[in-house]
Every structure is written in structure tokens, then in C-alpha cells.
Amino acid sequence: MLQYILRRTAVGLLMLLALTVLIFTLLRLTPGDPIDAYVNPSVPISASDLEMLRTRLGLDRPLPVQYFAWLGAALMGDFGYSIQYNGEGVLPLVLSRIGPTILLMFSGLVIAVVVGISTGIFAAVRRNKLADLSLSTAAFVGISSPAFLTALLGLYVFAVNLRWVPAGGMLTPGAPFSVGDLLAHLILPATLLSIGHGALIMRYMRSSLLEVLSQDYVRTARAKGVREFWVIVKHAVRNALLPVITLIGSTIGIAIGGAIFIESVFDWPGMGLLMVNAVVRRDYPVIMCATLLTGACVILVNLLTDIAYAAVDPRIKVA
Known part of the structure; x- marks a missing residue:
């Protein structure tokens, strides 16, 4: 396992390096001049x-030289200074936005996991009945709904019309x-962020559980007189969770993309809103730093997901 973690970490570092080159x-x-x-x-400027400004910023040098100069400074923790925030250090600025984004994403993912797994189990147990058909239809709608459309509709209905929650911030x-006050501002964007992920988890959980329930060891447990509740909870759900765990890890990257739209609509002071403003104002240092940290988070979560997958199923051998 240790060798596997070290190998995956090395691969992740190479992926981060490739990401910085690409961005x-x-x-x-x-289009346009970075200056x-x-x-x-x-x-007016002559x-x-x-x-002179171009030379001082190093923009007159070849592109590879500019990249390696940035990379060398970044490895020392120096990501430069923000253009849109009057020369504020990029790294402290980005780090100050991580907390709100993690809070939003964690809340949304917790809602998605809890609701998705529970409704998936319920739909599988009530297969082809009204509850199953209703939940499956709702899941298809949730999967098909774009994050920006869901955010705008949720803002209009619950914040503007009904005024159940604050409209932003x-x-x-x-x-x-x-x-x-924090929960009042958090509940709507976190719930809207969870819709697509929860619907996807529900479909995976339902499909996986139905497959497990048809296995021989489940029929054997039923033949021995084990109560249906314990057959599902003790024998079926744990094995059905394996593909769902992998899905949850892979949705972290998707959740980051959704968080960008959610934060923009609700003016949530996280990394998503920071990145949108940085792109609009061509704040290159902020874009590079935020992208690097986001990529590192996605790679770390995928590594933890693989470890959790192996921990849940002892039959899995790490190659």
C-alpha cells in the first residue's frame, strides 16, 4: 500500500506539472496583450x-523562460501579486478563499451522499413501483439540469419570490x-450544488444494489431466515457501495466546476468567484495559483478515494 501511495503521489505531481504547462x-x-x-x-502611458513595464515583468522573454521563472518562484511559495486586488499577495489571497469553498463543497457533497445513497437504497428495494419510478424520474431531471440553470432558478424561486433564504453572500x-446566519446563507447554494451529484449517486446506488441483491450469497442469507432488513444492510449495501465510493471521489472535480457557477450566482466569497473575476480581469497570477491548488485537491481526493475503495473491500489487492 505504501508503494502504491508513493507511486500515485509521483504520478499526481507529474499531472500537476503538466497542468501548469497547459494553463x-x-x-x-x-487574444490580447498580457501587459x-x-x-x-x-x-495615458508612453x-x-x-x-519598460514589459521588461520589468519579464514579458519580453521567450515563453519557456517565463514559465520556468514562474515555476521556480512558485516552488518557493511566491506566486506573485494580484492585479485586481491592488498588488495583494496571490497565495494569501487564494488561501483566504479556500475556506468558504470547502464549506460549500463539503456541505453540498454531504447532502448529495446522504440523500443519494438513501434514496438509491429505497428505490432498489421498491423496484418498479411508484416510489422507484418517481425517484428515477427526479434523478434524470437532476442529472440533466445544468448547474447555472439550477442556481438561477433556485435563487429566483426561494430567495427572490418566497424569500425563505438570503439572496447571496x-x-x-x-x-x-x-x-x-451562516447556515441561512449556506443551505440554498449547498442544496443546489448537491442536486446533480445526489441524482447521479442515487442512480449508481440503485443499479449497484439491484445487482448485488441478485447474487447467490444474498439468496442464501434469505434462505437461512435472515430478516430482509439485515440482508440489505449487512450483506448487500456494503458491497453495493464500492462503485459509489469511486463515483463520489470522481465527482469532486465536477463539484468544483459546479461551485464556480454557484458562487458566481450567489456571490459566495470562495475560489470559484475569485477565479471568475480573475479570468474577466486577466489576473494571470491568481488564475495560475488557483488552478494549481484546485488540481492538487482533485488529485489528493482521487488518491484518498482509491485507498478507501481498497479499505472497504479487502479482496482488492493494490497492484
């Missing part, structure tokens, strides 16, 4: 001053901090 190259290939992001269009401006 750095794509940013430089986007424009550093210049206030309302303030061509000599512009060229993480806390009420000017009000003292309270857990109740």
Missing part, C-alpha cells in the same frame, strides 16, 4: 514606459457573526 500556455495564447491587464486604460453585512 500557462493557454493563458498566453488568449494590458497591468495598465489603467484611463491613464510607448517607452510600456516597454456568506454572511449578512454589518451583522455580528452567528452560526444561524
Whole structure:
């Protein structure tokens, strides 16, 4: 297992390196001059001053030289300074946004896992009955609904029309901090973020459990007189969870994409909103740092998922 973890970690580091090359190259290939992001269009600047600024920022050097200069500084923890936040350090800025994003994603994934697994089990047990058909239809709708459309509809219905929850932000401006206020702002975006993932988990759980329930050892347990509840809970659900665990790990990357839309719609002060603003304002240092940390999180979660998969099923041997 230790060799497997070390090997996967090495592969993950190579993937991160390839990700930085890809993002750095794509940013430089986007239309426009990177120097424009550093210049206030309302303030006139001479061509000599512009060229001096380009030289100071290293934008006059070849692209590979620029990349390795950035990579060397990044390895030392220096990701540069943000353009849109008046020269604030990029790393402290990005790290300050990780907490709200983790809170939103964790809450959404917890809701998705709990609701998805429980409804998947219920649908499998009530196969081809009204409850199963209703849940399956709802799951197909949830899977087919884009995150931005779900976010806008949820905001319009529950925040604007019904006014059950606040329309945006993480806390009420000017009000003292309270857990109740935080939960009031969190419940709607977290629930909307969980819809697609919960629906997908429900379909996987239902399909996997139906397959397990048809196995010989399940029929043997029933023949021995074991109560149906314990047949499902003790014998079937654990084995049915194996593909679901893999799915949960793989949805982390998808959840990050969904969080970008959710944070933009609800003005949630996380990394998603930060990245959107950075792309709009061509804040290259912030984009590079946020992308690197996001990729590292996805790779780490996938590694933990593989370890959890092996822990759940002792029959699995790590090659």
C-alpha cells in the first residue's frame, strides 16, 4: 500500500506539472496583450514606459523562460501579486478563499451522499413501483439540469419570490457573526450544488444494489431466515457501495466546476468567484495559483478515494 501511495503521489505531481504547462500556455495564447491587464486604460502611458513595464515583468522573454521563472518562484511559495486586488499577495489571497469553498463543497457533497445513497437504497428495494419510478424520474431531471440553470432558478424561486433564504453572500453585512446566519446563507447554494451529484449517486446506488441483491450469497442469507432488513444492510449495501465510493471521489472535480457557477450566482466569497473575476480581469497570477491548488485537491481526493475503495473491500489487492 505504501508503494502504491508513493507511486500515485509521483504520478499526481507529474499531472500537476503538466497542468501548469497547459494553463500557462493557454493563458498566453488568449487574444490580447498580457501587459494590458497591468495598465489603467484611463491613464495615458508612453510607448517607452510600456516597454519598460514589459521588461520589468519579464514579458519580453521567450515563453519557456517565463514559465520556468514562474515555476521556480512558485516552488518557493511566491506566486506573485494580484492585479485586481491592488498588488495583494496571490497565495494569501487564494488561501483566504479556500475556506468558504470547502464549506460549500463539503456541505453540498454531504447532502448529495446522504440523500443519494438513501434514496438509491429505497428505490432498489421498491423496484418498479411508484416510489422507484418517481425517484428515477427526479434523478434524470437532476442529472440533466445544468448547474447555472439550477442556481438561477433556485435563487429566483426561494430567495427572490418566497424569500425563505438570503439572496447571496456568506454572511449578512454589518451583522455580528452567528452560526444561524451562516447556515441561512449556506443551505440554498449547498442544496443546489448537491442536486446533480445526489441524482447521479442515487442512480449508481440503485443499479449497484439491484445487482448485488441478485447474487447467490444474498439468496442464501434469505434462505437461512435472515430478516430482509439485515440482508440489505449487512450483506448487500456494503458491497453495493464500492462503485459509489469511486463515483463520489470522481465527482469532486465536477463539484468544483459546479461551485464556480454557484458562487458566481450567489456571490459566495470562495475560489470559484475569485477565479471568475480573475479570468474577466486577466489576473494571470491568481488564475495560475488557483488552478494549481484546485488540481492538487482533485488529485489528493482521487488518491484518498482509491485507498478507501481498497479499505472497504479487502479482496482488492493494490497492484
